[in-house]
Amino acid sequence: MSVMTPDPPSKGRIDVDNFALSYDTLEGPVEAVCNASIHVNPGEFVSIVGPSGCGKSTLLNAVAGFLKPTKGGVTVDGEAVDGPGADRGMVFQQYSLFPWKTVKGNVEFGLKMKHLDKSSRDRAARTLLGLAGLTAFENKYPDSLSGGMKQRVGIVRALATGPKVLLLDEPFGALDAQTRVIMQQILTNMWQRLKISVLFVTHDIDEAIFLSDRVYCMTARPGAIKAEITIPLERPRHQSMMMSSEFLGLRRGLMSLIREESIKAMGGELNDLALDGLSIDLHGQSLADVL
Amino acid sequence: MESIALRREQQTAAEPATGAEPSYAPTVQSQGGAPPQFALYLRRWLALNRSGLRAVLIGAISLALFLLAWHLLTEYRVVFFVRFTNVPSPSAVYESLTRAMHDSTFFMHVILSCRRILFGFSLAALIAVPLGLVMGRFRLAHEILFPITEVLRPIPAIAWVPMAIMLWPTNEQSIIYITFLGSFFPILVNTLHGMSLVDPVLVRAAQCLGAREMSIFREVYFPASLPHIFTGLTVGMGVAWVSLIAAEMISGQFGIGYFTWEAYSLVQYADIALGMICIGVLGLGSSALIRGFGRLVMPWSRT
Numbered sequence A: 001m002s003v004m005t006p007d008p009p010s011k012g013r014i015d016v017d018n019f020a021l022s023y024d025t026l027e028g029p030v031e032a033v034c035n036a037s038i039h040v041n042p043g044e045f046v047s048i049v050g051p052s053g054c055g056k057s058t059l060l061n062a063v064a065g066f067l068k069p070t071k072g073g074v075t076v077d078g079e080a081v082d083g084p085g086a087d088r089g090m091v092f093q094q095y096s097l098f099p100w101k102t103v104k105g106n107v108e109f110g111l112k113m114k115h116l117d118k119s120s121r122d123r124a125a126r127t128l129l130g131l132a133g134l135t136a137f138e139n140k141y142p143d144s145l146s147g148g149m150k151q152r153v154g155i156v157r158a159l160a161t162g163p164k165v166l167l168l169d170e171p172f173g174a175l176d177a178q179t180r181v182i183m184q185q186i187l188t189n190m191w192q193r194l195k196i197s198v199l200f201v202t203h204d205i206d207e208a209i210f211l212s213d214r215v216y217c218m219t220a221r222p223g224a225i226k227a228e229i230t231i232p233l234e235r236p237r238h239q240s241m242m243m244s245s246e247f248l249g250l251r252r253g254l255m256s257l258i259r260e261e262s263i264k265a266m267g268g269e270l271n272d273l274a275l276d277g278l279s280i281d282l283h284g285q286s287l288a289d290v291l
Numbered sequence B: 001m002e003s004i005a006l007r008r009e010q011q012t013a014a015e016p017a018t019g020a021e022p023s024y025a026p027t028v029q030s031q032g033g034a035p036p037q038f039a040l041y042l043r044r045w046l047a048l049n050r051s052g053l054r055a056v057l058i059g060a061i062s063l064a065l066f067l068l069a070w071h072l073l074t075e076y077r078v079v080f081f082v083r084f085t086n087v088p089s090p091s092a093v094y095e096s097l098t099r100a101m102h103d104s105t106f107f108m109h110v111i112l113s114c115r116r117i118l119f120g121f122s123l124a125a126l127i128a129v130p131l132g133l134v135m136g137r138f139r140l141a142h143e144i145l146f147p148i149t150e151v152l153r154p155i156p157a158i159a160w161v162p163m164a165i166m167l168w169p170t171n172e173q174s175i176i177y178i179t180f181l182g183s184f185f186p187i188l189v190n191t192l193h194g195m196s197l198v199d200p201v202l203v204r205a206a207q208c209l210g211a212r213e214m215s216i217f218r219e220v221y222f223p224a225s226l227p228h229i230f231t232g233l234t235v236g237m238g239v240a241w242v243s244l245i246a247a248e249m250i251s252g253q254f255g256i257g258y259f260t261w262e263a264y265s266l267v268q269y270a271d272i273a274l275g276m277i278c279i280g281v282l283g284l285g286s287s288a289l290i291r292g293f294g295r296l297v298m299p300w301s302r303t
């Protein structure tokens, strides 16, 4: 897409075809995702947005290899996904750093699993931590870090093994607005440097538009792909673009798509007018926070 | 989600506040030199540890009052439901302590008890911890072994005394066996509990980083359960002493429990209190040892 690289990356293609997954429960199978198809080109940044509970995490966990599709297939570079592996890095919303390892220990973990020797592990970890501005904290334990720092470590840890794709499940959902903006910038920088494919799950529309080359919008459960939107904003992107008419136009479009689905997800009983007022209010506030 | 964000913000906001230097700090620092620096540290240390010092002070006073009460109750041989007529006074106990200090048999009793604890408890830890880890990780192992442990667990170690005497050829072995049993189940149960609380997201994170079964076991399950394992070790150490003393009193030759019981038979009442205090100190010391060891192997849990 608009990736500005002289030689486009050749690895990291994700294909999810006619994907369906249902959970077995006491009340019978619950269909979380039905008939979703998405693809991510090598080096592309793709987001999935959708109302809460629509199956975004389910889809992402299937790509990570934690869940087996009930129907359809998931392939990465043409190879069917069979269980989790270091070729697909994952970043979780709950940070999920190992509390018993220092920042550096966390980052080195994947390399240790690859049986790299201590000195090259050390070198790689230091380089990456430097990139993320975490050098001063390399010997700290995660419990003493702020949420933003923890998630930076989480991203660096996932990138340390040199995965082909990076999967992120609402990674900035627990962060405050200011920290989130900084984290988005850091993620963008790392993505551009490492030329890696990214599949990013979020419920934040601004975040999805600002970061992505393409955005998939999912329907309420059972989740299917409702729309696929290409984001033609040029790169590198700046915060000021979030005020451009182009951005706001995209935002308005995605917003109305999501709102329909959110109402469906909440049971469809809410007064649309009241919800309309609510979303405009929230919008003003979040935008003010961001700027 | 918002509440999480809020909590985190409060945490980070609170950190600098507690670690903040008192307002007079900069002026003192600007004078430079080593002595004011030391005085400053001392003052800061005092300010930061005020509540701790207070606790130590009040604790010391409270202990002194306890000693005083003991002294008065025994001095005047108070009889008020409880009879203090034959209870040794603190000074009598101190006397017998000084006598015991020059007596190698007393030390032999203490050392024998410590050795029994060391063998019984170490054996329990070496078996219960790996067993708990395996049972926590592999369902089949849990399904097979859990019913057995649940049936045996409610039986107090003391109830094993006759059986232990039949099972083991020597008295020493059966006492160690009783001690082992006492600490075994608390360690096992706490290890199992720790394993059941391991955050599955951490396991997933490890898998995504290329960790295989053995590595996940070693790098995730084990360290994640360590805090609970140490809770189990601390509890197990306490129960080990309880079981040991009871076993020594019932079937023992030698040991501090036997010493205490024998003092009663020989009408050396001061030695009873000496034995009791000695048992208390040994129990306290051994749990402090475990706590210290725990802090050593879990540096992350210390902030």
Ligand SMILES: Nc1ncnc2c1ncn2[C@@H]1O[C@H](COP(=O)(O)OP(=O)(O)O)[C@@H](O)[C@H]1O
Pocket (backbone or CB within 6 Å): A023, A024, A025, A030, A031, A032, A050, A051, A052, A053, A054, A055, A056, A057, A058, A059, A221
């Ligand atoms: N283990 C599970 N068992 C049963 N239902 C589940 C399970 N996990 C998720 N679900 C259901 O599947 C749907 C999709 O979940 P999820 O993928 O987590 O949604 P999202 O990430 O978009 O919020 C939800 O409605 C949820 O209730």
Ligand SMILES: [Mg+2]
Pocket (backbone or CB within 6 Å): A056, A057, A058, A169, A170
């Ligand atoms: Mg989710």
